[in-house]
Amino acid sequence: xxxxxxxxxxxxxxxxxxxxxxxVHLLRDHLNLTGTHVGCDTSQCGACVVHMxxxxxxxxxxxxxxxxxxxxxxxxxxxKGDELHPxxxxxxxxxxxxxxxxxxxxxxxxxxxxxxxxxxxDETTVRQELEGNICRCTGYxxxxxxxxxxxxxxxxxxxxx
Amino acid sequence: MGxxxxxxxxxxxxxxxxxxxxxxxxxxxxxxxxxxAHFIRSPHAHAKVKKIDSSAALKMPGVVAVLTGQELVDDxxxxxxxxxxxxxxxxxxxxxGAWPAMAPETVRFVGQAVAVVIADSxxxxxxxxxxxxxxxxxxxAVADVQTAIKSGAPQLHPEAPGNxxxxxxxxxxxxxxAAFAKAANVVKLDVTNNRLAxxxxxxxxxxxxxxxxxxxxxxxxxxxxxxxxxxxxxxFYNIAPEHKLRVIAPDVGxxxxxxxxxxxxxxxALWASKxxxxxxxxxxxxxxxxxxxxxxxxxxxxxxxxxxANNKITGLKVxxxxxxxxxxxxxxxxxxxxxxxxxxxxxxxxxxxxxxVVGVYTNTxxxxxxxxxxxxxxxxxxxxxxxxxxxxxxxxxxxxRRTNFITQFPHQTPVIMAYDTGDFNxxxxxxxxxxxxxxxxxxxxxxxxxxxxxxxxxxxxxxxCGIAPSKAVGSLGxxxxxxxxxxxxxxxxxxxxxxxxxxxxxQGHETTFCQLVAERLGIPIxxxxxxxxxxxxxxxxxxxxxxxxAAVGLTAILKAMExxxxxxxxxxxxxxxxxxxxxxxxxxxxxxxxxxxxxxLPMVALAAxxxxxxxxxxxxxxxxxxxxxxxxxxxxxxxxICELEVDPGTGKxxxxxxxxxxxxxxxxxxxxxxxxxxxxxxxxxxxxxxxHAIYDANGQPVTASFMDYSMPRADDLPSFxxxxxxxxxxxxxxxxxxxxxxxxxxxxxxxxxAITDAIGNNNLEMPxxxxxxxxxxxxx
Numbered sequence: 001x002x003x004x005x006x007x008x009x010x011x012x013x014x015x016x017x018x019x020x021x022x023x024v025h026l027l028r029d030h031l032n033l034t035g036t037h038v039g040c041d042t043s044q045c046g047a048c049v050v051h052m053x054x055x056x057x058x059x060x061x062x063x064x065x066x067x068x069x070x071x072x073x074x075x076x077x078x079x080k081g082d083e084l085h086p087x088x089x090x091x092x093x094x095x096x097x098x099x100x101x102x103x104x105x106x107x108x109x110x111x112x113x114x115x116x117x118x119x120x121x122d123e124t125t126v127r128q129e130l131e132g133n134i135c136r137c138t139g140y141x142x143x144x145x146x147x148x149x150x151x152x153x154x155x156x157x158x159x160x161x
Numbered sequence: 162m163g164x165x166x167x168x169x170x171x172x173x174x175x176x177x178x179x180x181x182x183x184x185x186x187x188x189x190x191x192x193x194x195x196x197x198a199h200f201i202r203s204p205h206a207h208a209k210v211k212k213i214d215s216s217a218a219l220k221m222p223g224v225v226a227v228l229t230g231q232e233l234v235d236d237x238x239x240x241x242x243x244x245x246x247x248x249x250x251x252x253x254x255x256x257x258g259a260w261p262a263m264a265p266e267t268v269r270f271v272g273q274a275v276a277v278v279i280a281d282s283x284x285x286x287x288x289x290x291x292x293x294x295x296x297x298x299x300x301x302a303v304a305d306v307q308t309a310i311k312s313g314a315p316q317l318h319p320e321a322p323g324n325x326x327x328x329x330x331x332x333x334x335x336x337x338x339a340a341f342a343k344a345a346n347v348v349k350l351d352v353t354n355n356r357l358a359x360x361x362x363x364x365x366x367x368x369x370x371x372x373x374x375x376x377x378x379x380x381x382x383x384x385x386x387x388x389x390x391x392x393x394x395x396x397f398y399n400i401a402p403e404h405k406l407r408v409i410a411p412d413v414g415x416x417x418x419x420x421x422x423x424x425x426x427x428x429x430a431l432w433a434s435k436x437x438x439x440x441x442x443x444x445x446x447x448x449x450x451x452x453x454x455x456x457x458x459x460x461x462x463x464x465x466x467x468x469x470a471n472n473k474i475t476g477l478k479v480x481x482x483x484x485x486x487x488x489x490x491x492x493x494x495x496x497x498x499x500x501x502x503x504x505x506x507x508x509x510x511x512x513x514x515x516x517x518v519v520g521v522y523t524n525t526x527x528x529x530x531x532x533x534x535x536x537x538x539x540x541x542x543x544x545x546x547x548x549x550x551x552x553x554x555x556x557x558x559x560x561x562r563r564t565n566f567i568t569q570f571p572h573q574t575p576v577i578m579a580y581d582t583g584d585f586n587x588x589x590x591x592x593x594x595x596x597x598x599x600x601x602x603x604x605x606x607x608x609x610x611x612x613x614x615x616x617x618x619x620x621x622x623x624x625x626c627g628i629a630p631s632k633a634v635g636s637l638g639x640x641x642x643x644x645x646x647x648x649x650x651x652x653x654x655x656x657x658x659x660x661x662x663x664x665x666x667x668q669g670h671e672t673t674f675c676q677l678v679a680e681r682l683g684i685p686i687x688x689x690x691x692x693x694x695x696x697x698x699x700x701x702x703x704x705x706x707x708x709x710x711a712a713v714g715l716t717a718i719l720k721a722m723e724x725x726x727x728x729x730x731x732x733x734x735x736x737x738x739x740x741x742x743x744x745x746x747x748x749x750x751x752x753x754x755x756x757x758x759x760x761x762l763p764m765v766a767l768a769a770x771x772x773x774x775x776x777x778x779x780x781x782x783x784x785x786x787x788x789x790x791x792x793x794x795x796x797x798x799x800x801x802i803c804e805l806e807v808d809p810g811t812g813k814x815x816x817x818x819x820x821x822x823x824x825x826x827x828x829x830x831x832x833x834x835x836x837x838x839x840x841x842x843x844x845x846x847x848x849x850x851x852x853h854a855i856y857d858a859n860g861q862p863v864t865a866s867f868m869d870y871s872m873p874r875a876d877d878l879p880s881f882x883x884x885x886x887x888x889x890x891x892x893x894x895x896x897x898x899x900x901x902x903x904x905x906x907x908x909x910x911x912x913x914x915a916i917t918d919a920i921g922n923n924n925l926e927m928p929x930x931x932x933x934x935x936x937x938x939x940x941x
Binding site for chain 1: 172173175176177178179180181182183184185186188189284360361362363364412413414415417446447448666667668669832833835836839840841842843844866867868872873874875876878880881904
């Protein structure tokens with residue numbers, strides 16, 4: 001057992017976990033942040049994507065201990081109170097989700113993509129960048145629309161800040 | 162249409178919880194004192210279980226129990242059932258071997274469970290499973306139908322000699338032979354419909370909780386049909402009587418058919434929770450999903466189509482071998498028979514059809530309904546035949562289809578189905594216009610000048626949905642009725658709860674079903690809640706599959722609404738001292754037509770519950786229910802056209818355009834309908850280009866993770882160009898046909914027809930990977 005100290009969605013936490021515990025299980029089983037999902041166990045589907053120190057990571061593919069001292073943001077931590085993150089709003093407005101299972105990971109990956117490209121995205125780039133997130137419901141059509149829509153909205157909201 | 166009524170593109174009510182991480186899936190639920198189950202699964206495709214030694218595992222701290230298949234037998238837990246009886250052509254019933262939830266003696270596919278470890282944590286259960294020693298005696302195995310039907314092949318079940326479950330026929334063989342005897346041309350085709358793994362993103366999971374004092378079970382499970390699960394667990398598996406078993410299917414992360422069935426894991430979890438006296442949770446991992454979720458498709462077919470001198474189809478002969486895997490899953494028997502062969506007429510006037518389907522056991526994961534279920538196999542066969550015929554007869558593929566389209570309705574096909582309505586020329590016109598079919602030759606020439614092989618492929622599909630008229634399916638062997646139920650509860654303050662037997666696992670019922678209420682009462686959808694997925698809340702229901710929720714489930718809600726509105730009008734008329742016949746409902750008010758007298762819905766509801774001033778003899782309350790049994794199947798149909806380019810140097814396919822023109826009857830929420838089509842198209846294209854659940858000759862699965870099985874990803878697919886043509890379904894009052902499966906049914910033939918057109922070689926099977934396409938190009 002080890003104690004892992006990290007910041008999750010702005011709150012400092014210390015969690016005693018078995019050394020083999022994965023970050024996703026620390027989040028889900030110890031902190032009850034069940035919005036982060038496990039879809040494949042092989043780092044392929046991206047349902048488990050969270051942000052660690054501002055970068056998208058697959059939380060099923062790293063040990064909780066590797067997040068010691070890190071700043072982790074999950075799907076539960078991106079809205080400001082009742083105000084949705086622009087990516088969340090864009091997924092809703094563009095019908096970018098159906099069953100919702102891949103959605104948290106999609107949204108977390110998509111935010112990272114917009115940041116990395118400074119909002120300068122086209123359809124081909126979005127499709128290539130989403131290669132590590134699998135959705136079985138939407139055929140990606142509306143997810144791609146949502147990401148492009150949010151890229152515009154995020155620039156607007158950044159400019160407003 | 163109001164802003165939230167029928168036909169409005171209303172954003173989904175359910176989305177907020179999913180986009181904020183507040184969805185509640187089975188694995189998100191924890192119960193006090195909960196234990197965790199890990200199944201010990203066979204690594205062999207076929208073996209005798211000689212001995213299970215759990216002594217070392219039982220000594221490990223935190224291990225609660227190790228339970229085996231023999232203990233299931235000792236406790237008289239029932240074997241898994243197949244719910245649709247099929248009769249062979251010789252009159253004999255289908256031949257099935259027993260399927261125990263954990264194998265006490267013989268395992269017949271890799272992944273079949275032989276024992277389960279119950280422990281305080283998931284990790285402890287996994288660790289202990291490593292310490293359980295299972296002694297197997299390997300037996301010869303067979304994975305494909307061609308080998309399984311040969312004499313001398315390994316035999317799976319003594320009840321099914323030759324591994325044959327049934328040999329079933331449909332249609333008029335004599336009339337079909339006569340048509341072929343007179344044919345001007347005969348077109349022949351052999352096709353394989355590749356085996357697929359459904360891969361809903363949420364792996365299956367179950368939590369079972371036994372209350373010893375009440376002798377009552379609660380099961381949280383990833384189900385498309387919790388009431389059917391309760392019925393089967395109760396009536397056939399001997400778990401508990403229905404009133405002592407509550408089944409809850411909370412948020413479910415996709416199903417596509419694979420979550421219709423009642424699997425061994427939830428049976429064992431229920432049984433084990435009583436044995437260990439604590440709640441038992443099992444959550445599958447992705448490899449378990451590949452090994453144990455029912456697979457789809459896996460047909461091998463030879464077909465011949467006869468034409469007269471005017472290119473009119475005169476006959477169709479089909480022989481299909483369907484791979485059922487090692488056991489007959491819940492609805493497996495119906496898939497290659499009544500869901501497949503009954504659609505072999507496609508959109509065409511075919512006077513004589515004869516089809517024979519041989520169902521075969523192999524040492525592979527059981528096969529059952531997967532999005533489309535039999536209808537994709539039928540559509541793929543017919544549409545590849547039409548394309549093959551057009552090339553052989555040297556006519557335009559679109560024109561050959563038009564020459565043979567059914568244009569008069571109703572139309573009785575020679576294979577049971579009576580198509581009620583449709584306009585196949587309209588959808589083909591729309592698709593051809595959208596893709597600029599006329600300009601294709603110039604685009605092909607242009608591509609050729611750049612070294613690319615460009616092709617265009619048409620697919621005109623039809624499906625039978627709105628499953629299903631109970632009397633009809635009962636006469637064909639179904640073990641259940643396929644109606645749907647609904648209840649409308651108007652609360653004393655005028656808000657409304659709709660209880661439905663349909664189950665939403667991505668389809669958006671919490672929005673679309675509210676839209677019907679908004680349409681009829683003129684109230685905002687925020688005033689309406691949809692309740693589903695809990696057998697303690699909803700009286701009964703058959704669940705969601707077969708594109709049935711709108712055509713059948715929503716119609717049940719409509720019937721209940723009509724009853725509620727009738728009573729509410731009586732209350733309003735009494736309060737307003739008017740005639741009931743003069744009451745109309747507008748904007749949430751009951752109005753006396755032609756006057757300014759009105760009473761708002763909340764006041765009517767309150768009057769119903771206070772009961773201070775109701776018409777003489779009226780019962781208090783405002784709650785009505787209805788069961789709706791459809792009178793016919795519905796027949797969504799459409800035309801898909803795919804244009805693509807093949808790189809002759811690599812065999813890689815790139816989409817240029819994919820257009821879909823669908824006729825789904827009335828659309829409740831076009832945004833959600835389009836989403837359903839997008840997802841279906843992705844699965845159809847996935848089958849055509851990428852997906853294949855592969856076994857080696859010894860029955861070892863080669864594709865058991867997302868590292869081996871090629872799921873469609875964002876960069877494998879194009880954006881889609883959708884449109885709708887509409888003929889209203891006459892079979893239900895809303896005119897709805899259903900939209901959930903169309904994309905998966907129609908897309909694969911369009912893709913393969915386009916590739917074979919591009920490369921000028923029809924000898925291509927799915928999935929058309931770059932390797933296969935390159936080999937086909939260079940085989941000539």
